[in-house]
Amino acid sequence: xxxxxxxxxxxxxxxxxxxxxxxxxxxxxxxxxxxxxxxxxxxxxxxxxxxxxxxxxxxxxxxxxxxxxxxxxxxxxxxxxxxxxxxxxxxxxxxxxxxxxxxxxxxxxxxxxxxxxxxxxxxxxxxxxxxxxxxxxxxxxxxxxxxxxxxxxxxxxxxxxxxxxxxxxxxxxxxxxxxxxxxxxxxxxxxxxxxxxxxxxxxxxxxxxxxxxxxxxxxx
Numbered sequence: 001x002x003x004x005x006x007x008x009x010x011x012x013x014x015x016x017x018x019x020x021x022x023x024x025x026x027x028x029x030x031x032x033x034x035x036x037x038x039x040x041x042x043x044x045x046x047x048x049x050x051x052x053x054x055x056x057x058x059x060x061x062x063x064x065x066x067x068x069x070x071x072x073x074x075x076x077x078x079x080x081x082x083x084x085x086x087x088x089x090x091x092x093x094x095x096x097x098x099x100x101x102x103x104x105x106x107x108x109x110x111x112x113x114x115x116x117x118x119x120x121x122x123x124x125x126x127x128x129x130x131x132x133x134x135x136x137x138x139x140x141x142x143x144x145x146x147x148x149x150x151x152x153x154x155x156x157x158x159x160x161x162x163x164x165x166x167x168x169x170x171x172x173x174x175x176x177x178x179x180x181x182x183x184x185x186x187x188x189x190x191x192x193x194x195x196x197x198x199x200x201x202x203x204x205x206x207x208x209x210x211x212x213x214x215x216x217x218x219x220x
Contacts, residue, residue: 118183
């Protein structure tokens with residue numbers, strides 16, 4: 001199986017990290033390849049940047065189609081708010097998994113109450129809209145955010161882990177969450193690290209997307 005990981009951000013190192021984490025979750029013999037946006041921003045942090053992400057999604061898919069001899073079996077859209085996912089599904093005609101939807105569905109399994117811990121308070125409204133679109137608003141306890149510039153924080157692993165851990169604790173202790181989504185593809189390594197330090201079920205969007213993709217392709 002050939003899986004395309006599409007990153008509508010421009011940070012190639014983030015794409016490499018996300019490809020590695022997804023690859024770890026898939027069976028031997030499956031190949032994950034990443035495509036990074038050539039235009040846009042290194043990290044989507046607000047609604048204007050999110051709305052503008054549709055164009056990078058489209059250009060990334062166009063770039064992937066130029067890969068010689070590769071027939072893509074599925075696409076993982078590695079941006080938490082799943083920009084242009086409907087377009088992507090229609091344009092590709094193959095299974096497309098948004099990491100946001102995958103994470104929220106995993107978090108709410110068994111009617112669990114869930115929250116989101118992440119770095120981007122200016123994306124609160126789009127995240128709420130995604131929850132509502134999936135019909136999960138009755139289970140959603142809200143989001144808790146780290147402080148300061150998201151772009152600066154994601155470059156400082158220790159500080160990122162510490163602040164996200166505190167956000168997770170607030171989701172559980174103050175909001176009543178039974179599971180917490182670490183909201184963002186670039187936070188994938190942090191999600192993996194934090195999972196070893198808390199008894200709260202943590203949902204890593206990249207892991208959730210990989211599992212959904214595997215289930216989709218092996219059960220069809």
